[in-house]
Amino acid sequence: MIINHPLLGPRDSEEFVYLGAADLINRPNNWEQDASAEDFYQYQYIRENIAGDHRELWYHEQGDQSWLVVTRNTLSHEIINVELAQDVSRGIGRGK
Amino acid sequence: MSKTRYSGFKVLKEALTGHKGWKPTWRDAEPKAGGYDVVIVGGGGHGLATAFYLAKNHGITNVAVVEKGWIGGGNVGRNTTIIRSNYLLPGNEPFYEFSMKLWENLEQDLNYNAMVSQRGIMNLIHSDAQRDAFIRRGNGMLFADAGCEFIEAKEVKERYPFLDMDNPRFPIKAALAQPRGGTVRHDAVAWGYARGASDLGVDIIQNCEVTGFNIENGKCLGVQTTKGEIKAGRVGVCVAGSSGRVMAKAGIKLPIESHVLQAFVTEGLKPVMDNVITFGAGHFYCSQSDKGGLVFGGDIDGYNTYAQRGNLPVVEDVCSGGMAIMPMIGRARLLRMWGGVMDMSMDGSPFIDSTEIDELFFNGGWCYGGFKATPASGYCYAHLLATNSPHEVATAYKLDRFRRGAMIDEKGVGAQPNLH
Known part of the structure; x- marks a missing residue:
């Protein structure tokens, strides 16, 4: 698979480490509250596991060390979209 | 229906009479209008083993196995055929050893050469x-x-x-x-269990994809399939590899x-x-x-x-x-x-459990260790489906174990599925 890095252009997926679904960006912020146990359980252990277009986190370990949000089809391995995770994160009001 | 007992004598006899006496190994069935006591979704090794042990151990023979393609066409036909019981943790090792003991008697139980x-x-x-x-x-x-x-x-x-x-x-x-x-001849495991189950009255329905579950008031009443609705007293999903896709039709998300x-x-x-x-x-x-x-x-x-x-x-x-x-x-x-x-x-270990929906059960999460577990998985799943309580060697395989912090993590790498 070739991942079209937004800054570096097309790169072999072998240069990357795969983490999992992009939902992992949404770490619960309510860790001081009692309700957070359930939220962290859902965050840590439960997966949508989509058959189709899947947004997921790839880390460019052997490149510029950036985190990417890659939209990839889990039935065909076709890569549809690649974004910098920091842009995605800022877009939903997380990060700086 | 086969009901033919295989033996060296039978092979000799057929050899001398032009091999005209062999019958189909199992009966290819269509869904019964009246429905079933138990419908098993997934005609792989685990699903067919479950049907066999439901009939043999628990006398429940009004059972259907529904399979999207042909039986044994999934992971039971795509593995490296290894069997072993060399696990470490108490939640796992007795289960896999139970499986090994079932492998040791499998061919006699099934009257089928699985080349164990x-x-x-x-x-x-x-x-x-x-x-x-x-x-x-x-x-x-x-x-x-x-x-x-x-x-x-x-x-x-x-x-x-x-x-x-x-x-x-x-x-x-x-x-x-x-x-x-x-090692075991993997395809023969599927065929042997299919034959054993079919002989005991189980309907094996191929080319029948489950497209949805009939759920009313939190209770599963049957499945919708490409061959129409099938009523069921109880539904056991057993589709490792496709668990996410199938359980999503019942609105259930999994730790998989x-x-x-x-x-x-x-x-x-x-x-x-x-x-x-x-x-x-x-x-x-x-x-x-x-x-x-x-x-x-x-x-x-x-x-x-x-x-x-x-x-x-x-x-x-x-x-x-x-x-x-x-x-x-x-x-x-x-x-x-x-x-x-x-x-x-999420911990590298499987699930054999009930779900939040009444009469809907789940078997999956086998990671890449499902083949060796086939007999015990079927045996324990049949026990659960028949008695509504887990078999004693499968009590740890609960879906809620992550909520309770009771993981069975052989490698100790945490909730990172691609490292297990």
Whole structure:
């Protein structure tokens, strides 16, 4: 698979480490509250596991060390979209 | 319906009478209008074993196995055929040892030649730390009556002279063996269980994809399929590899990711390897099939996928693992390679449990260890479906174990499915 890095252009997926679904960006912020146990359980252990277009986190370990949000089809391995995770994160009001 | 007892005498008789007496091995059925006591979704090894043990152990014969394609076309037809019970943790080891005992009597139980071959499995050891870990594992196995043998380097070298004992990165220091481990003819497992279940009255319905579940007031009343609605007193989903897709139709999310594992077979060679050898440190394991091909595999590709094929980087990784430990494999040409979709769970261990929906049960999350578990999985799932309580060796396989902090994490790598 070739991942079209937004800054570096097309790169072999072998240069990357795969983490999992992009939902992992949404770490619960309510860790001081009692309700957070359930939220962290859902965050840590439960997966949508989509058959189709899947947004997921790839880390460019052997490149510029950036985190990417890659939209990839889990039935065909076709890569549809690649974004910098920091842009995605800022877009939903997380990060700086 | 077959009801034919297979024996040496029967083979001789058929040979002398032109092989005209053989019947289809199992009965191909269509859904019954009145429905079933139990509908099992998924006609793989585990689903067919479940149906067989429901009928044999619990007398529940009004059972249907519905299968999207043809039976045995999923992971029971796509694995590397290894059986073993060399686990460490108390939640796992008694279950896998129970499975091993069922393998040992499988052919007699089913009157079907599944070519169960207890040729032994040997895990290579390369460092002091690994030696300690394997001795601990061996003790776990002895506790569970699974048996094991510690083999010093000298004997490893005598038995398998083709191994690279002095590999600079992974010199072979010793090995932990389970002599009762081995291989089984994988397709025959599916066919044998299908025949056994069918003979006891189970309907096996092929080319029948489940498209939805009929759920009313939190209770499952049956399934919708491409062959119409099928009423069911109880539904057992058993579709490892597709668990995410199927359970989503019931609105249930799981602690599972789907990943692809690739496997390989070389051209047929003269006998060179009389057991299973695993090189865990380099993610490579190998055995020789009865046709002579070296059957081997390695790590999963590592990204979510439902495609039954992987990518080339892992092919290179697996083959270089093989070259590192048994350089002679470089002389063999690769004949075929294939991929199977695995339910990778969050702790590397499976689930056999009820769900939040009444009368809907779930079996899955087998990671890449499902084949060896087939008999025990079916036995325990049948027990759960018949009695609504878990079998004593499968009490740990609960879906809510992560909520309770009761993980069964053999490797201790945490909730990172592609590392299990």
